[in-house]
Amino acid sequence: MAAILSISGSPSAISRTARLLRHLDARLTAQGHEVIPLDVRTLPAEALLGADFKHPAIVEATELVARADGVVVGTPVYKAAYSGLLKSLLDLLPQYALEGKTVLPLATGGTTAHVLAIDYALRPVLNSMGAGHIVQGWFTLDKDITVGDDGTLTVAPGSAEALEQVVDRFSAALGGRTSRTSLLAATA
Numbered sequence: 001m002a003a004i005l006s007i008s009g010s011p012s013a014i015s016r017t018a019r020l021l022r023h024l025d026a027r028l029t030a031q032g033h034e035v036i037p038l039d040v041r042t043l044p045a046e047a048l049l050g051a052d053f054k055h056p057a058i059v060e061a062t063e064l065v066a067r068a069d070g071v072v073v074g075t076p077v078y079k080a081a082y083s084g085l086l087k088s089l090l091d092l093l094p095q096y097a098l099e100g101k102t103v104l105p106l107a108t109g110g111t112t113a114h115v116l117a118i119d120y121a122l123r124p125v126l127n128s129m130g131a132g133h134i135v136q137g138w139f140t141l142d143k144d145i146t147v148g149d150d151g152t153l154t155v156a157p158g159s160a161e162a163l164e165q166v167v168d169r170f171s172a173a174l175g176g177r178t179s180r181t182s183l184l185a186a187t188a
C-alpha cells in the first residue's frame with residue numbers, strides 16, 4: 001500500500017510521544033502500509049544544530065521524506081508549540097518537502113490548555129512545506145499514556161478511540177485496509 005514515515009520529534013530517551021507513535025505504526029502496518037520510524041533524537045546533534053544540510057544522516061532523512069506517501073509528525077508540546085528538535089529537522093528539509101503527501105499531525109502534552117497547539121503551531125508549518133492533505137490530528141495528554149514495566153503501552157479510553165479514528169482516517173486517505181484492533185492496551 002503506502003509508504004509511511006513516522007517522525008517523533010521528542011528529545012526524551014523515554015519519550016511517550018515516540019512510544020505512542022511506534023504503537024500506532026503497528027496499527028498502520030496491520031492495515032497494509034510500509035512504515036518507517038524516524039526518531040529525530042537519533043540524528044546527529046551537530047548536523048541539526050549546525051544546519052549541515054549535506055550531512056549523510058540529514059541527506060538520508062530527506063530521502064526518507066521524499067520517498068514517503070504519508071508522514072506522521074509527532075511532537076511533545078513544549079512551551080505551547082512543537083519541540084525545537086522537530087523544528088530543527090523540518091528546517092533542514094526542502095521548502096516543499098511535504099508536497100503531495102498526506103500528513104497526520106499528533107502531539108502529546110501535559111495540559112489541555114495547549115490542546116490546539118497542533119492547529120495554531122504545527123499545522124501552519126506543515127502547510128508551508130506543501131503538504132497536500134493534512135488530516136485531522138490528535139492531542140493526547142501525557143497522563144493518558146502509560147507504559148508498564150513489561151513494555152505494555154496503555155492509552156486511556158477516550159483518547160484511544162480518538163487516536164484509532166484519526167489513524168484510520170489517515171490510513172484510508174492512503175488507501176489502507178480497515179482494522180478493528182483496539183488501541184486501548186497493547187505491547188508497544
Ligand SMILES: Cc1cc2nc3c(=O)[nH]c(=O)nc-3n(C[C@H](O)[C@H](O)[C@H](O)COP(=O)(O)O)c2cc1C
Pocket residue numbers: 010011012014015016017018075076077078079080081108109110111112113114141142
Ligand atoms: C521543556 C518542557 C516544556 C513543556 N511545555 C509544555 C507546554 O507548554 N504545554 C503542555 O501541554 N505540556 C508541556 N510539557 C509537557 C510535555 O509536552 C508532555 O509531558 C509530553 O507528553 C512529553 O512527551 P515526551 O515524553 O515524548 O517527551 C512540557 C515538557 C517539557 C519537558
